[in-house]
Amino acid sequence: MQRYIASRVLYGIVTLTALTLVVFILGRLSGDPRNVLLPIDAGPEVFAAAGKAYGLDRPLPVQYLLFLKNLLYGNLGNSIAMGRPVLDIVVARIPATLQLASASFAIALVIGVPIGILAAVRRGGRLDWFGRTFAVLGQSVPVFWLGIVLSLVLGVRLHLLPTSGYGEIKHFILPAFCMGWFTTAALMRLVRSGMVDALESEYIKMAKIKGVPPMQITLIHGLKNGALPAVTMAGWQFATLLGGSLVTETVFAWPGIGLLAWNALRWRDFPLLQGVVLFIGIGFVVLDLAVDILYAYLDPRIRYG
Amino acid sequence: MIKRQRPPYAAIAIVALMAFLAVFGFLIAPHPANVGSLSHRLMPPSLSSGYLFGTDWLGRDILSRLIVGARVSFTVAVLSIVVGGALGTVLGIISGYYGRWIDKVIMSLTNLTMALPLLIIAMVLAVVRGPSYWNVIIVISLLLWSRYARQVRGEILSLKEKEYVAAAKVAGASTSWIMARHMFPNVVNTLIVLATLQTGWTIIVESSLSFLGAGVPPPDPSWGTMVSEGRSMIDNAWWISVVPGAAILLVVLSMNILGDYIRDRLDPRLRNI
């Protein structure tokens, strides 16, 4: 087990290092902030002075190494546009996105898993059909469109929910639903197919013959095996939610890191942009690592694979 | 066990229609798709005005734009899947077959790709290179390839242990021959199912990219761009967004149903996709 954990951690570190390189290139690619922040008629001396201030005057590899060194000390630099430390800005905005992603995933679990189980149990029936249609619908509509229409109908016309904003539980409902529908659909399909497989296996048939009550069969045996693929999917889906929240945040004016990245890009504020992408990336790698180790703990076969 | 299902005729018809429009559509479009007349702007759908689905804010015919947009959306979807799928399959086969460090490197790359918020990267590309067709295809391919790689790798891992592979090795077959002859054909089923199921998703992602300003640049209409551009007129000119939105819904729905059907027919073991 130790060796497995060690190898996964090493793996994670390698991915993280590659991530920093990609993030650095991305930041430099995003354009020269001086073009945006300095007035049009700034002379060449002002330009050069600003370049020195932002660390743009050294050769690129040196800039990268400096970037890496700062990173190891937990210093993400200062936002050029906002003048505050990037770490502070990102940390202030991350909770909103994390909460949204968690809420979306929670909705996906709460709606998707039970429907998946029921659909598997009553395969071919009306519930199955309803479940699958619901799933497919969730994957056939662009998120921003869904958000705008729901906001219009439920917020403006019916005054049932707030159209946008952040703060109370009621603000979570629409955005989490929109962002989570896709995941709900995916989870539902996975759980359903996993359960169907499990339900048809030999030992389930044995259990039925032995007279074990059907409910117990379903819940315990079926879910145990059906859940495994869902777990694999879950980690990946959560990460996608984190990174893909940009559209939802824009439509619902949600003050998260997606919108922060958008602003950073507009301002060509590469330290800030790097900070956001790095945070998301690190979050994913850590999550992935945790899921892997968890998996190995629960299913010993994996450790030796 | 699996009952023999009836082929989903409606779904097949819709997909076929979209493919037809994508290839020949420009011949039957009643009006030019990219040019309109301001005096006819924002007309609602009507059977008599010559604009079946109405016009947009520049007076362009929605129906014609829908038809021409089919080609754009379809091409983007197909190209993205081909590029992403090819990349993923090749890397997946190599990874699964050779194992060891090259496997680790490739799997690390898939992890890296999933760790990057590709929507943000799409926007950076759009800002830096200007929005373009190929930006969209690159981004969507990047989003897709790791799925293919992992799936294919899993298949290869189990195929590797089969007896006929060992037999071929003993008989002196070269690696590439084994890959081409034994590995790849068994993987094809997975590819077909994945591709069908993902076409719909690709169209949706393209629409979100357009909303963020990183989509296919105008004036070429794509269904996704049409939905995005019409969203501010949702109250007074709903047809600008709703018509292409409905088209997207129908096509994606059909592709998904078709994909499910193909998967059930080809190999029910693939139900985990």
Place this chain on the structure above:
Amino acid sequence: MKKLLVVISILVVVGAIGCAKSNPTTTAAPTSATPTAGTTAAATSAKPSATAAPTTTQVKVPTGTVTIAVPSLDTEKFLPWLVATPAMPLFEPVYDFLIQVDPKTDQLVPSLATDWTMTPDGKTWTLHLRKGVQFQGGYGEFTSADAAFSITNMYREDSKGGKAATWRANITGVETPDPYTIIVRMKQVDFGFPSDLSSRTSVGMVSKKYVEAVGEAKASDAPIGTGSYKFSEHKLGQYMKYEAVPNNWRVGTPDFQYIVFKAMPEETTRVNALLAGEVDAIPISIDSISRVKQAGLKVVGIPEASTSYMAFGGIVDPKNKYYDPKNPFLNKDVRQALNLAVNRKEILATIYQGQAAAGTGQFLADGWRDIPTPPYDPEKAKQLLAAAGYSNLAIPIKYHLQTPDMKPMSEAVAQYWQAIGVKVTLVPSEYSTLRTVVGEGNSSGWTFPFSMPGYYFDQYERLMTLQLDPDKLGGYYTAIDPSLYTLVRKLYGNLDIADRTAVSKSVMKAMADGYWIVPIAVPDTNWALGKRVSSWSPVKTLYASMWETLTRTQ
């Protein structure tokens, strides 16, 4: 089962961590040193007075909150020299300016300055300041030290404020002979100086004591001024909140107790929020006007805040390294043809829905209304192009989103140009990248839309020099015409107002005769107000202001 439960618990833990951190950076209002009575002297000058605080016996209590949803909270800093002018409206409630613009008459009226005079040679401005105005938070009386502090900071090397570059080049010194007088010395006459000190730009009066006491960073986070609102709360990335200060020297007591600015980048969301009653004022583009009106809400159009036009690229001085003699736009017939091809009446009626005046030129300088717009004559346009040898012209339009109307305007113009046989390609571009490239002069062969902030009589010639001055090899150059330069040169240092007006009119006419741009519209800047707001008196600037004039519906 077990595995699923474990995964769920991990995610719950993660979510809980997220929730536990839900107290992001909140800065609360600085605690006052001594409570202030915040007050006043009624304006005593003989000049037309600013609306002085009405001495009223009935006590008015500001109530309620007005929420203004803007596309972005910008960089969320509150000192005038730390931000570019467009961000100014976000902290305007806190500060006062030396000079105010009267929303009804559009004239400059005294504010923190009671009068201002210029020496006949134009090189010195003397301003007398209002006595007895107190800063919030007990930071003492407003004096010339604060005025000098605010002005000199605006043109320091790293200032991002609007007039920084011009002032740096022109102001030689600022003196404060006594606490209520300030003297500014310049190299060249600048008739626009009072306007620059007014609420048209962003030179709010900042308390020197405060900034020196707490440092710039803190002063920027929790600003202090003499305005009718004081800073209350700021949640980074979410909102900014201001609280009314009753009995303000200038405004009296505003209607609303709180002003809140929220960021909502997506316009459809802003309109939805307005319609649902969640916010009270939003900027909107023309597309949303019918939605708002259908719901029975008010639309306030601020006229003459800017001009929208199509600019020809590559119009640069021959000495510029990017000068291309083959640039089709150097040919006057081509420019005229492209002007005649556009049906402005139709564009104004459809794209702008009547919320715009006809554009006649780049600037709103004196005489802009008298210039006739080019007629709509596509046949003549075709002939001109053919005669000039450009029947197969191909023009890219690099459009951007500097303002929302840039895209539909470009698309409409593209259609008219296509109708006369020009091959037009629309290229979406990013405004800041485009601006840099155009500034260098590397724009030969393509066109782009532009929105020029409207300037007034006393300011336009500075802009004209930026545009037309042959000594600037690049810049937003729009015309190459030696006679035009001679005309513009007559404005430099010219102290005769009547003469300047006449010169301005001739320059405008010469620009129009040369067809140097394709003027389209002078659009309104549109805002929508919700049910809780009964009126608002903004000033004719691009960056809306005068939030204190928002009145509550009874």
